[in-house]
Amino acid sequence: MNIYITLDYEIYFGENHGTVEECILYPTSELIRISEKHGAKFVFFVDCGFLLKLQQYKDQFPELKKDHQQITEQIKYLSDTGHDIQLHIHPHWEDSYYDGKKWIINVKRYKLNDFSDSEIEDIVYRYQKVLKDITGKAIFAYRAGGWCIQPFSRIKKAFKTNGVYLDSSVFRNGKFSSDAYAYDFTNAPDKDIYSFDDNVIAEQKDGYFTELPISPIRNSPLFFWKLFLLGRKDPYLHKPLGDGKAMPAPGYRKKLLTRFTNNPVSVDGYNSHLLQKALNILLKKQCKHMVIIGHPKALSRYSIQKIEEFIIKNKEQHRFTTFSKEFSK
Numbered sequence: 001m002n003i004y005i006t007l008d009y010e011i012y013f014g015e016n017h018g019t020v021e022e023c024i025l026y027p028t029s030e031l032i033r034i035s036e037k038h039g040a041k042f043v044f045f046v047d048c049g050f051l052l053k054l055q056q057y058k059d060q061f062p063e064l065k066k067d068h069q070q071i072t073e074q075i076k077y078l079s080d081t082g083h084d085i086q087l088h089i090h091p092h093w094e095d096s097y098y099d100g101k102k103w104i105i106n107v108k109r110y111k112l113n114d115f116s117d118s119e120i121e122d123i124v125y126r127y128q129k130v131l132k133d134i135t136g137k138a139i140f141a142y143r144a145g146g147w148c149i150q151p152f153s154r155i156k157k158a159f160k161t162n163g164v165y166l167d168s169s170v171f172r173n174g175k176f177s178s179d180a181y182a183y184d185f186t187n188a189p190d191k192d193i194y195s196f197d198d199n200v201i202a203e204q205k206d207g208y209f210t211e212l213p214i215s216p217i218r219n220s221p222l223f224f225w226k227l228f229l230l231g232r233k234d235p236y237l238h239k240p241l242g243d244g245k246a247m248p249a250p251g252y253r254k255k256l257l258t259r260f261t262n263n264p265v266s267v268d269g270y271n272s273h274l275l276q277k278a279l280n281i282l283l284k285k286q287c288k289h290m291v292i293i294g295h296p297k298a299l300s301r302y303s304i305q306k307i308e309e310f311i312i313k314n315k316e317q318h319r320f321t322t323f324s325k326e327f328s329k
C-alpha cells in the first residue's frame, strides 16, 4: 500500500486565526522529527493565498516579515528533504487584509467557484507560481480549500493551463453545505484512484485528470462524543496545537454527535485513533492507495504519538510516500 499522509498547511480562518508559530511551524517541526527518525515522507498542501498576502505586507510589518521568512524557509526545507509541496487554494485571501494587528479574514467568497473565469485563471496561476518559486519544482497536485471543488468544469481550464493534473479533494459520500462551504461527494466512485474530466465524482476512463480521493471512514456518534469529552478531560494530550479557531460550520457538530457520518481518514486530534482500523479496511478491499488528511494546526500531542506509532507499525510492509514520487510526469 502507498500511504500518503497529507497536511493542509495553514492558519485558522475563524475569528481568532492563531499564530504562524503554533498553527504551522511547531506542529510541522514535530512531523519533521518523526520523518527523520523513520524515513516517512509527507505531502504538504500549502495555503498559497496566505503566502501571497505575507509577501504583499511583509515590508510594511516586521512581524509579517518574520512569518514570511520562517514559513518560506520551512517549505524550502521540506521540499529539499523529499517531502511534497503541493497546491492548496483558499481564495478568500483575495478579499482579506492585515489591519496592523491581525488578519481581517473575509470568507464571503470562500470557494474558487465564487470568482469569475478570468479571476480563477489568475488565482491558479499566481498561487502555484509562489510555490514553484520557493521549491523550484513542478506543482501538479491540488487539494481544494474546505473541499470546495465543485463544479469542477469551471476550474478545469485553469488547471490544464497551469499543469495541475492530480486532485485529492474528494472523500466518498462526504456532503456539507452552508453559506460559505459546499461539497457533495455522494456516490463518488468506490475506488482508491480514478480518472475524470468535467466532474470530480464521475469516473471517465480517458479523462485528463487523476483523482486520488482521501480515504473515507464512517464514524458513529459515539466516536465524536469520545473525541469531545477527551478534549475536555485531558486538554494537554488532546487539545489542538494550533492556537486559533476554525471558521463556523453551522450544524456540523450537532450532526457528528447525533448520527453516523462519512468523514475523511484523518491524523487530526483523536481521529488518529482510527488510522490502523482504516488501513485494515483498505487492505481487505485490496486498495493500493491510502490518502490521509490532516492539518498541522489540528494535530495534538496524542495524534503526534499516534502518527509515529502508525508509521513504526507499518513502515516495513507499506510505503509512506508522496505524490511527486508516484505521479510525476
Ligand SMILES: [Zn+2]
Binding pocket: 008, 010, 047, 088, 090, 144, 145, 146
Ligand atoms: Zn485548508
